[in-house]
Structures are given as structure tokens and as C-alpha cells.
Amino acid sequence: MNSLMQTIALIELAITCAVVMVLILQKLTQQEFPVIAKIVLIALLGNLFFWPLGLGMELPLAAYVRGVTGDLSIVFMLLLWSSLLPSSKTTPITFKFAVAIIALGFYPFALGLGMVDPYAWGYGSSAFLIAVLAFALVCGLANWSKGVWMIAIAIIAWAAHWHESANLWDYVLDPFLAIWALLAFFGALHKRRKAKAQSGYLFRPG
Amino acid sequence: MSRVIALCFLLLAAVIGFLHIDSRPAWAPFVITNPSPVEEELEPQLVSKSKNAITPSRPSIPNPIATWLPDTGAASVHAASLIALKDGAVRAFWFAGSREGAADVSIYSAVFDPRTSNWSAPTVVMDRVSAETGLSRYIAKLGNPVPSRMADGRLQLFFVTVSIGGWAGSSISSMISDDEGLTWTKPQRLISSPLLNLSTLVKSPAILFADGRLGLPAYHEWIGRFGEFLRIDAGQVIDKRRMSSGRSAIQPLVFVNSAQDGTALFRQTRVSSQAKQVPVSQTQNAGQSWQVAEDLPIANPNSAVAGLQLNNGVRILVLNNIETGRYRLTLLMSDAKSNQWQVVEVLEDDEALPDQGRKEFSYPYLISVDGDDAHLVYTWDRKKIRHRYFSEAWLKRAKKQIQTVETDSTPKEVQ
Numbered sequence: 305m306n307s308l309m310q311t312i313a314l315i316e317l318a319i320t321c322a323v324v325m326v327l328i329l330q331k332l333t334q335q336e337f338p339v340i341a342k343i344v345l346i347a348l349l350g351n352l353f354f355w356p357l358g359l360g361m362e363l364p365l366a367a368y369v370r371g372v373t374g375d376l377s378i379v380f381m382l383l384l385w386s387s388l389l390p391s392s393k394t395t396p397i398t399f400k401f402a403v404a405i406i407a408l409g410f411y412p413f414a415l416g417l418g419m420v421d422p423y424a425w426g427y428g429s430s431a432f433l434i435a436v437l438a439f440a441l442v443c444g445l446a447n448w449s450k451g452v453w454m455i456a457i458a459i460i461a462w463a464a465h466w467h468e469s470a471n472l473w474d475y476v477l478d479p480f481l482a483i484w485a486l487l488a489f490f491g492a493l494h495k496r497r498k499a500k501a502q503s504g505y506l507f508r509p510g
Numbered sequence: 511m512s513r514v515i516a517l518c519f520l521l522l523a524a525v526i527g528f529l530h531i532d533s534r535p536a537w538a539p540f541v542i543t544n545p546s547p548v549e550e551e552l553e554p555q556l557v558s559k560s561k562n563a564i565t566p567s568r569p570s571i572p573n574p575i576a577t578w579l580p581d582t583g584a585a586s587v588h589a590a591s592l593i594a595l596k597d598g599a600v601r602a603f604w605f606a607g608s609r610e611g612a613a614d615v616s617i618y619s620a621v622f623d624p625r626t627s628n629w630s631a632p633t634v635v636m637d638r639v640s641a642e643t644g645l646s647r648y649i650a651k652l653g654n655p656v657p658s659r660m661a662d663g664r665l666q667l668f669f670v671t672v673s674i675g676g677w678a679g680s681s682i683s684s685m686i687s688d689d690e691g692l693t694w695t696k697p698q699r700l701i702s703s704p705l706l707n708l709s710t711l712v713k714s715p716a717i718l719f720a721d722g723r724l725g726l727p728a729y730h731e732w733i734g735r736f737g738e739f740l741r742i743d744a745g746q747v748i749d750k751r752r753m754s755s756g757r758s759a760i761q762p763l764v765f766v767n768s769a770q771d772g773t774a775l776f777r778q779t780r781v782s783s784q785a786k787q788v789p790v791s792q793t794q795n796a797g798q799s800w801q802v803a804e805d806l807p808i809a810n811p812n813s814a815v816a817g818l819q820l821n822n823g824v825r826i827l828v829l830n831n832i833e834t835g836r837y838r839l840t841l842l843m844s845d846a847k848s849n850q851w852q853v854v855e856v857l858e859d860d861e862a863l864p865d866q867g868r869k870e871f872s873y874p875y876l877i878s879v880d881g882d883d884a885h886l887v888y889t890w891d892r893k894k895i896r897h898r899y900f901s902e903a904w905l906k907r908a909k910k911q912i913q914t915v916e917t918d919s920t921p922k923e924v925q
Contacts, residue, residue: 306698306745310646363642371648371673374707414704416734419800421752423704428534428749433527437520444517452516456523463523463530469701470746472527479705 313375313467314354318366320376322349323384342388375467377474378458380481386450396448400489402439407482410473426473433459436476534748537741538721539769539796543819543881571903574855579887579895580620580632582606589713590887590895593657593665593691594879599623601691602887603635603655603667604895611676613638617655617669619691622885622897629897635694636685641671644697645683648673653680656712657691660744661722665691668700668712668726678732680711684745698745708732713761713814715877716742720769725797727753727762727774735779737762739797753800759789763817765825770796773803775817775827778810786810786833808842808851809833816874816888821881824909827851828874828886837861837868839888841900843912852915854908857898858890871896 326345330337337345353366361368383395414423425432436455443451458475461467467474579590584606591603600622607615616637621630641649653670660666665687670680682702685694702710709732716724724742728750729735737753737760753762759776766772776789788806793799808829813836815829827842831853837860844851860868869891876886882902890896 306696314646362639363646363648367642367646368648370646371650372706374701411705415732416730416736416752416755416757419752419755419802421750424750424752427747428531430528430531433524433531437524437527440520441517444513444520447513449513449516452513452520456516456520459523459527463526465746467701468699468746469707470748471701471704473704474701477704 309466309468314364314366314370315350316381317370317373317376318350318354318364319346320381320384321353321366321369322346323388325349326388327384339390346388373480374478375469375474377476377478377481378461378466379454379476380478380484382454382457383481386454393450395488396446396451397489397492398446399443399448399451400485400492403477403481403485404489407477407479407485410477411479411482414473423471423473426471432472436472535721535723535743537749537796537798538719538723540725540766540772541718541720542766542769543718571907572901574901574904575627575899577622577627577629577897577899578890579604579897580629581894582618582632584608584614586610586612586615586892587895588889588892589654589873590889591654591656591715591875592877592885592887593659594877595621595690596663597690598879600877600879600885601657601665602629602895602897603657604887605652605655610892611651611653611672613651615652617652617667621691624879624899627899635667635691636669636697641683641697644685645671645699650674653677654711654713656715656726658716658724658726659718660686660724661718664688666716666724666742666744667691667694668716669697670711675708677711678709680709680731681707682710682712682726682728682740684742686745700740700742700745700747702728702738702740702747702750703730710738710740711760713873714763714816715875717764717766717772719796723748725764727764729760729762731760735760737774737776737791737800739764739774739793739800741797751797751800753791754789754802758784759791761814762791763815764797765817765819770794772797774800775806775815777812777814779812786812788815788829806851811835814873816876816886818876818878818884820878820884820905822906822909823847824905826854826876826884826905828857828876828888830872835868836870836872837863839871839874841886843905843908845909845913850912852912854912857886857888858896 356364440452440455462472462475586609587606603619605617617635618632619635620632649671651672655669658666668684672679682700683697685697687694709730712728714727716726726740728738728740735757736755739751740747741749758780761777762774764774772793774791788808788810790803791800792803809831811834813830817827819825825844830836831840839858840853841855842851843854858871872889874888884900886898
């Protein structure tokens with residue numbers, strides 16, 4: 305069981321690394337690749353990350369990445385993977401804002417500020433599970449079904465002990481998701497402000 | 511329509527999630543390993559264990575046995591720990607390599623035979639490459655090993671691994687042995703921190719819950735420096751509770767007072783303006799919540815504390831009872847009721863030497879095989895691991911001595 309869990313974790317991370325590489329390539333070339341090209345690239349890069357390459361390395365590349373990142377949260381992983389889907393919509397700014405606020409409130413306390421440890425809630429607090437479900441429900445009501453799917457899959461993965469962690473927090477949030485949410489939120493704010501300033505200039509009475 | 515399907519799936523996830531929470535074990539009380547204090551008569555043993563020895567006319571108490579853990583050929587050794595084996599022997603674990611934190615550091619083990627007072631040849635229990643293969647991730651270095659006896663009789667070895675950075679980047683892994691430490695399963699990672707699982711370490715022995723699970727005193731040592739109490743079910747953390755907060759206390763050592771009541775002593779890591787004493791936390795609900803209590807008035811120079819409770823209710827501590835440096839190591843004793851600690855033996859003391867010549871005596875670890883005796887190991891100048899054995903008779907005599915001091919005068923200053 306442990307070996308299977310380790311293999312699955314490495315496969316997940318190899319695919320995630322491949323997805324990140326494809327996203328970077330798309331950004332660099334400033335064009336959206338056709339679906340078939342994405343699939344071929346992910347298959348190639350995923351295998352490159354998953355299999356041991358030798359060359360003086362004791363482990364596959366994904367294991368080196370995993371040594372630093374650990375297992376990514378299911379939500380972040382699915383968010384990354386789904387961003388390559390052809391019909392992928394942009395993530396709502398409200399979601400990014402909510403994740404950023406939760407992360408800012410969560411990490412300081414989870415890392416030692418005071419005697420209350422919110423991370424401990426993730427091991428089996430019904431109240432915390434209800435809060436996560438409520439968050440997913442709000443995503444659904446806001447017509448963002450992808451968010452509902454991601455959180456629901458994360459809860460099932462936690463219950464099935466899919467990753468090494470037995471803590472629900474590790475399935476719904478990780479530092480990369482938090483950093484992405486913070487950057488994306490402030491980036492979106494900056495864009496809006498810039499757009500507003502430009503429109504103000506264009507339509508300012510002369 | 512897609513939204514309805516998604517919400518139905520969420521409902522399914524909710525049901526599975528609540529069923530999972532419902533299946534989790536309730537928090538169990540501590541197992542009380544030591545019965546209530548009893549009055550014993552001093553029973554001296556013979557001095558010599560030699561076959562040819564003639565029975566002396568005046569029975570006396572043997573001095574503690576002192577040995578060295580076997581040499582691994584490595585320049586640097588540290589963080590020794592012990593576990594009693596079923597046959598009465600003692601198995602030690604420690605790490606050794608070219609220097610602390612080097613890639614060539616491995617975790618070694620050897621067995622002490624109490625009949626011959628000899629250690630077996632050292633064997634490698636875990637090295638960096640085996641840890642990488644077993645954990646399927648890059649590992650840069652290995653650290654503290656801490657063995658525990660599981661409720662089903664198997665041994666579980668917790669050890670620290672680091673993938674990035676210094677010790678602050680540590681995580682705990684564990685592996686299990688069915689044959690008293692001869693062979694081990696593949697290691698498993700314990701997930702105990704939300705930030706890339708960084709910075710959880712282990713130093714002190716685990717305690718047992720009544721449901722057979724282990725309570726592992728651990729600590730965080732990066733952004734904060736505080737104690738954490740991990741509830742372990744085989745190879746995974748199923749709960750954890752904060753034992754202290756801020757940046758002032760690490761390496762908790764837990765004394766079980768009753769099924770619900772426990773006391774944790776820490777190594778202090780405070781800023782220089784604060785008291786250099788042993789921080790204390792207490793729990794009244796078997797570790798579900800901890801409250802910071804008044805310091806134990808024993809000096810602590812930011813170094814590890816080892817402790818043990820014996821069957822007769824006596825508690826012993828081994829620590830550096832000085833405010834700076836680790837050049838003196840002492841054994842203290844206290845009755846569980848009085849909580850008055852007295853120095854009963856100075857194990858090492860380089861105070862008379864100039865600063866440059868003083869050696870480091872650190873990382874003590876104590877266990878008892880039968881609840882009446884005590885085995886101690888500690889780092890000796892980072893070059894060797896010292897082992898000392900205190901017999902039941904010696905400890906009883908020390909207890910009598912502290913009782914005499916307590917009745918004769920006010921409590922003796924421990925620093």
C-alpha cells in the first residue's frame with residue numbers, strides 16, 4: 305500500500321511538472337498549443353520526470369522536486385492540470401481573494417503564533433469539514449462548478465488517505481496555491497486599476 | 511446541469527467525509543507505566559560480577575557501569591537513543607558521519623548485553639540513499655533517531671530527514687521492525703506541518719495511549735520554536751496538539767502523572783534576556799490541550815533534557831544544569847510528589863578547564879529496562895557516545911540520600 309502511494313505521488317508530481325513546463329512554454333511562445341501538442345508534450349515530459357535517468361542521479365527528477373515540494377494539494381494540482389483543458393475558464397478573482405485571505409489567516413497560526421493551531425482542525429474536525437463544504441457550495445452558487453469538483457475530489461482523496469497526509473488542509477491548500485492566489489489577486493487588482501486609469505484618461509472631459 | 515452534477519458529487523464527498531471523521535478513533539487516556547510510589551528497603555548488591563570473586567564480608571552498592579558505544583570509524587557522532595528489548599538487552603541508535611548534517615551520515619544501531627556489559631558490533635539501520643529510495647524523494651541528510659515500543663510489541667523507529675536547508679527543514683519518518691530491530695520495513699513519512707511538511711523534529715521517547723497508539727513529543731524549529739504532541743497510528747499522524755508557542759521551547763519530554771495528567775519539560779531556546787531555565791507545559795486531558803506552566807527552577811543552556819520515572823515514583827533527569835555551555839552533565843532526582851530536584855551525581859564536569867579545553871556533553875537519553883534501573887547515553891565531545899548504567903540499588907541509595915537532604919534542610923540549589 306505504501307509503495308503504491310509513493311508511486312502514485314510520483315506520477316502526480318511528474319504530470320504536474322510536465323503541465324508547468326507546458327504552461328511556461330505557452331507563456332514564452334505567447335500562443336496556445338493545440339490539444340494534441342499538449343498531450344504529446346505532457347506525455348514526453350511526464351515520462352522524463354517519472355523515470356530514473358541515471359546520469360549520476362539516484363532518483364527520478366520528480367523525486368527531487370518532491371523532496372522540496374512534498375505532495376501538492378489536490379486542489380492546486382487539479383487547478384494546474386485543468387488550466388490546460390481547451391474549455392478552461394479563468395479562475396474567478398473572488399476565489400483567488402478568498403484563498404489569499406484564508407492563507408494569510410492560516411499560516412501564521414499554524415506555524416506557531418499562539419496556542420491555537422488551525423492545522424490540527426484538519427485531522428478530523430466536523431466544523432472544519434463543514435466550512436470546506438460551505439466554501440465549495442459558494443463556488444457552486446457562484447456558478448464555478450470546477451471549484452466544486454476540485455474540492456469534492458480533495459475531500460474524497462483525504463477520506464481515502466490518497467496521499468501521506470491524514471490532514472484535510474493538505475488536500476485543499478498548500479503554499480504554492482496560497483502564493484499563486486496572492487500573486488494572481490494582486491495582479492488582477494493591478495490590471496483593473498490600470499484599465500480604470502486608462503479609461504479615465506480616454507474619457508476625461510477636455 | 512453541470513452545476514447540479516457537481517453539487518451532487520459534493521454531497522457524495524460530504525457523506526464520505528463525515529463517515530471518515532466518524533471512523534476516527536476517540537482520544538484515549540495515557541497508559542500509566544509506573545505504579546504509585548512504594549516504600550522499599552535498600553537491598554545492596556555485590557560489588558563484583560566476576561565468576562572468581564569471593565563473596566565480600568561487607569555488601570556494598572556497585573558504582574554505575576560506564577561503557578562506550580561501539581566505534582563506527584566516523585569522525586562525528588550524536589543523538590543517541592535507547593530501547594529495552596524483550597530479552598532484557600538494550601538496543602541503541604545514533605547517527606554518525608564525517609560531520610553533523612553531512613550526506614554520509616547514517617543511523618547506526620548496536621545491542622548492549624547486560625550479562626557481559628558489552629556492546630555488539632554496530633550495524634547501519636538507515637543511510638541517506640536507503641531513505642531516498644524508501645521515501646521516494648530526495649533526502650539531503652539524516653538526523654535524530656528515536657525508538658518506541660508499539661502496543662503490539664513491534665519496534666518503531668522515528669528518525670529525522672532533511673531535504674532542503676538545515677535542521678529547520680526537517681521532517682520525521684518512521685519504520686517498523688518485527689524482530690527487535692534486526693530488520694526494518696520501508697520508511698514512511700509523517701506529515702505534521704502545513705508548510706511543505708517542513709520543520710518537525712523528534713528527540714524524546716514516545717508515550718503510550720490506552721488504545722495502543724503512541725503519543726510522540728515533537729517540536730517545530732523554524733519560524734517558531736515550540737513543542738508539538740503527535741498522535742501516531744502506525745506510520746501516520748492522526749492528530750497533533752501544540753504544547754507551547756513562540757520561539758522559546760523545543761524538545762519536549764513528557765512525564766505521565768496519571769491517565770489524564772501529564773507534564774512536559776523542554777529545552778529552552780529563549781533570547782538572552784529571558785530566564786535560562788527548563789520551560790514546562792501541562793495537560794489535564796491526556797495531551798488534547800496543553801497549558802504553559804511555571805518554569806522548573808533548574809538552569810538550562812539551550813540543551814536537551816532527558817528524564818525517566820521509576821516504579822517507585824522517583825523521577826530522574828539528566829541535563830546540563832548551567833546557563834551557558836554544555837561542559838557539565840548532571841543527574842538529578844526528585845520524588846514525584848515533592849517535585850524538589852536534587853543533584854545526585856555529576857556525570858561529567860569540565861568546569862575547571864579553560865573554555866577552549868572544555869568538551870561538550872549533550873543529548874542525554876534515558877530508559878529503564880525493568881522500571882527500577884536506568885540506562886543513560888549521551889554525546890561525549892561529538893566524538894563518542896557514552897553509556898552509563900545505574901542499578902536499582904544505586905538509584906535506591908540515591909533516593910535515600912535526597913530524602914535525607916530534604917528532611918535535614920531546605921531544598922538544595924540545583925544550579
